Amino acid sequence: xxxxxxxxxxxVKPTQTLTLTCTFSGxxxxxxxxxxxWLRQSPGKAPxxxxxxxxxxxxxxxxxxKSRLTIxxxxxxxxxxxTMTNMNPVDTATYYCAxxxxxxxxxxxxxxxxxxxxxxxxxxxxx
Amino acid sequence: SxxxxxxxxxxxxxQRVTIFCFGSTSNIGxxxxxxxxxxxxxxxxxxxxxxxxxxxxxxxxxxxSKSGTTASLAISGLxxxxxxxxxxxxxxxxxxxxxxxxxxxxxxx
Numbered sequence: 001x002x003x004x005x006x007x008x009x010x011x012v013k014p015t016q017t018l019t020l021t022c023t024f025s026g027x028x029x030x031x032x033x034x035x036x037x038w039l040r041q042s043p044g045k046a047p048x049x050x051x052x053x054x055x056x057x058x059x060x061x062x063x064x065x066k067s068r069l070t071i072x073x074x075x076x077x078x079x080x081x082x083t084m085t086n087m088n089p090v091d092t093a094t095y096y097c098a099x100x101x102x103x104x105x106x107x108x109x110x111x112x113x114x115x116x117x118x119x120x121x122x123x124x125x126x127x
Numbered sequence: 128s129x130x131x132x133x134x135x136x137x138x139x140x141x142q143r144v145t146i147f148c149f150g151s152t153s154n155i156g157x158x159x160x161x162x163x164x165x166x167x168x169x170x171x172x173x174x175x176x177x178x179x180x181x182x183x184x185x186x187x188x189x190x191x192s193k194s195g196t197t198a199s200l201a202i203s204g205l206x207x208x209x210x211x212x213x214x215x216x217x218x219x220x221x222x223x224x225x226x227x228x229x230x231x232x233x234x235x236x
Binding site: 037041045046047048049060061062063096103109110111112113114115116117118119120 | 128158159161163169170171172173176177182214216218220222223224225226227228229230
């Protein structure tokens, strides 16, 4: 059974750096065709994809936030970490990590879909 | 949102409801579409992937299809427990990233 759980601060101040950890179980991030993604959702809005770490250590970022994001993994701890710099009140949202699977007979970042999500963690940006 | 959905839709129990997701040639027109269901206070759940594939456990009254730059999710035999928000998503080859629809809230009357 695949499970993911997000952890990190509930409150950050403007200009600070946010660090979120996704701890997962039930799969290996070294398995061909697997990824772990980070997404967020502001209240009443659609989800927004932020970044993804692939099984082959490749990673991709949202073009809108690329300059502020870094995604890394800790294989031994089965964790994927997202850092976002220069936090702003508009970054207030629930942040999710999600297991991603590559479609059959497809290659590249376009091929992945988010098939299992964590429960999410609410991050508020306020002074 | 890059993908456009009607904000709300309603139906009566047993009715068939279709939700549309409008995109462009850089996303829906050339890439597959996924659909998510979300209840208040919970994480989105994958409902349909690769345009029309249902993950294990998803009832077969949920179905997906696509034509050109428009994708659709049909719920046949609408039930009260289907009252939720529904989001479409796809890869956008111009942006080089995953994009989501604005979401449709389905109300069961």
